[in-house]
Amino acid sequence: MSPVLGAGVAAFLLAATVAPSLEAQTVAPLVVPSSKTHHVGKFVWFDLVTSNVEAAASFYSQVLGWQFKRVWGMRDYVVLRANGRQIGGTTAAERPDEVGWIGSLSVGNVDKAAEWVKQIGGRVLQAPVDLPNRGRMAVFADPQGAVFAALRSQSGDPPDVATTRPGDLAWVELWTTDLEGAHDFYRRLVGYQYAAVRGGSYHVFGRRDVPRAGVVEIRWKGVEPNWLPYVRVRDLAVILRRVKAGGGDVLQEPRGDFGDGKLALIVDPTGGVIALWEGRSK
Numbered sequence: 001m002s003p004v005l006g007a008g009v010a011a012f013l014l015a016a017t018v019a020p021s022l023e024a025q026t027v028a029p030l031v032v033p034s035s036k037t038h039h040v041g042k043f044v045w046f047d048l049v050t051s052n053v054e055a056a057a058s059f060y061s062q063v064l065g066w067q068f069k070r071v072w073g074m075r076d077y078v079v080l081r082a083n084g085r086q087i088g089g090t091t092a093a094e095r096p097d098e099v100g101w102i103g104s105l106s107v108g109n110v111d112k113a114a115e116w117v118k119q120i121g122g123r124v125l126q127a128p129v130d131l132p133n134r135g136r137m138a139v140f141a142d143p144q145g146a147v148f149a150a151l152r153s154q155s156g157d158p159p160d161v162a163t164t165r166p167g168d169l170a171w172v173e174l175w176t177t178d179l180e181g182a183h184d185f186y187r188r189l190v191g192y193q194y195a196a197v198r199g200g201s202y203h204v205f206g207r208r209d210v211p212r213a214g215v216v217e218i219r220w221k222g223v224e225p226n227w228l229p230y231v232r233v234r235d236l237a238v239i240l241r242r243v244k245a246g247g248g249d250v251l252q253e254p255r256g257d258f259g260d261g262k263l264a265l266i267v268d269p270t271g272g273v274i275a276l277w278e279g280r281s282k
Contacts, residue, residue, distance in 0.1 A: 028079060028086060029133045035156030038106055041190040041207035043172045044157045045104035046088040046229050047149075050270040053078055053092050055247075059268045063242040064167050064231060082167040085158070099271035102139070103172055103227045104151040107190060110136040113150045120188050121181075142185050144176045146225040160210075163232050170277055171230035173214040175223065179203060182215060228265075228275055236262050236278040254278075 030045060050056040057068040057078060067081040068090065078090045093099055107113045110128045117124055117140045125147065126139035135154040141147050163170040176182040183194040183205075192205040192212065203215040218225065233239045236254050243250060243266045251273065252265035261279040268274070 029155035030086075030135065030151070030153040031155045031158055033155075035159065037156045037160075038108070038153065039157045039160045040106050040108050041192060041205075041210075041212050042106050042157060042160065043103040043148075043169075043213070043227070043229075044106050044151065044153065045149075046169060047102045047104070048080075048088065048090045048100075048272050049093045049102060050090060050099050050268075050272055051093055052270045053090050056090055056268055056270050056272065059246045059248060059270075062246045063239060063248070064233070066167060082169070083165050087158075087169055100147075100226060101229050101272060101274065102147055102149055103229060104137070104149040105190065106157050107150045107152060110138050110150050110152050113189060114138050114140070116189060120185055122185060122189075142176075142225070143181055144178050144225040146174060146176060146182075146227055148227050164279075166232055166234040168232050169229055170232040170279070171214065171275075172212075173216055173228045173230065173275070174205070174225075175216050175218050175228055176225050177218050179215060179217050226273075228273065230263075230275040230277045233276050233278050236264055236276060239276055240264060240266070 048056060057080075060066045060080070061068060064082070068078045069081070070078050079086050080088045080090060114124050114128050121143035123141040124138065125141055128136055128138040130136050133154060134151075136152045137149055139147065139149050174182060174186075183192070186192040186205060187194065191207050193207065193209075194215070195204050195206065196202070197204055204211050205213040205215060213227075240250055240254070247269035249267050250264060251267055252263075254262045254264045256262050261277055263278075264276050266274060266276060
C-alpha cells in the first residue's frame with residue numbers, strides 16, 4: 001500500500017527544493033509572517049513524492065480544494081495550500097514505483113538528530129542541508145523503515161492549535177512493524193511519550209503531555225512502515241464520491257470508531273495514500 005521511499009527519493013526531494021544561489025530569496029519560508037516559535041515533536045509540513053505532479057495536483061484540488069502553485073526558483077516543486085496557508089509540497093519521483101508522503105518533524109537541532117539517528121538504529125538517507133529561507137533539513141528512516149524528514153524551520157513552526165477547517169492536516173500516524181522498537185527510537189530522538197488509549201486498541205505518541213501522533217501495528221501483507229497524514233473533511237461521503245470520480249480509490253471504507261468521527265483511507269491516481277477524517281461538530 002505504501003512503498004519504502006529510499007535514499008534516491010530523499011535526495012531528489014531536497015534537490016527539488018534547493019534553489020540556485022541567485023534565486024535563494026524565492027524559496028518560501030515555512031511560516032509567513034515568522035512565528036518565532038518551534039514545537040519539537042510536531043509534524044509541521046508534508047511533501048508528496050509522486051509519479052505525476054500535474055495529475056496529483058488536479059486530483060487533490062478536485063477532492064480537497066487544495067491550491068497548488070509553482071514557485072519561481074524552486075526546481076520541479078509545487079507548493080500546496082489549504083485555507084490560504086501553505087501546508088506542504090509536491091515533487092516528481094525519479095521512479096514511478098516510489099510514491100508516498102514524507103512528513104517533516106520539528107526538531108531542536110538537525111545535525112544532532114542525524115548523529116543520534118545513527119546511534120539508535122535508524123538511517124540517514126540525506127545528510128543535513130540548509131534550504132534557503134526554509135531552515136535546516138535532513139531525511140531519515142527509522143529502524144523499521146518509515147521515512148521522515150527532520151526540520152528546524154528558520155521562520156518557526158505553524159501555530160500549535162486544534163484543526164477545525166476542512167482541508168487542513170489534522171493528525172499523523174506511524175504504521176510500524178514494532179511498536180516497542182518505534183517507541184524507543186522516537187523517545188530518544190524527540191522525547192516522545194507512549195500511551196495506550198481506547199482500552200489498549202490504539203497507541204499515541206506525545207511530548208510534554210501534548211498528543212502528536214498515532215501508532216498502528218502493521219498486520220496486513222503488502223504494507224510497509226510509513227507515516228500516514230490525516231486530512232479533515234466536512235462530509236466524508238461526498239469526498240469519497242469525488243475520490244472515485246477523480247480516478248482515486250477507497251482503500252478502507254468509512255469507519256465510525258475513530259476518535260469523535262469517521263475515518264477512511266484513499267489512494268490518489270498516482271499511488272499516494274492518505275487518510276480522510278470527518279470530525280463531529282462541536
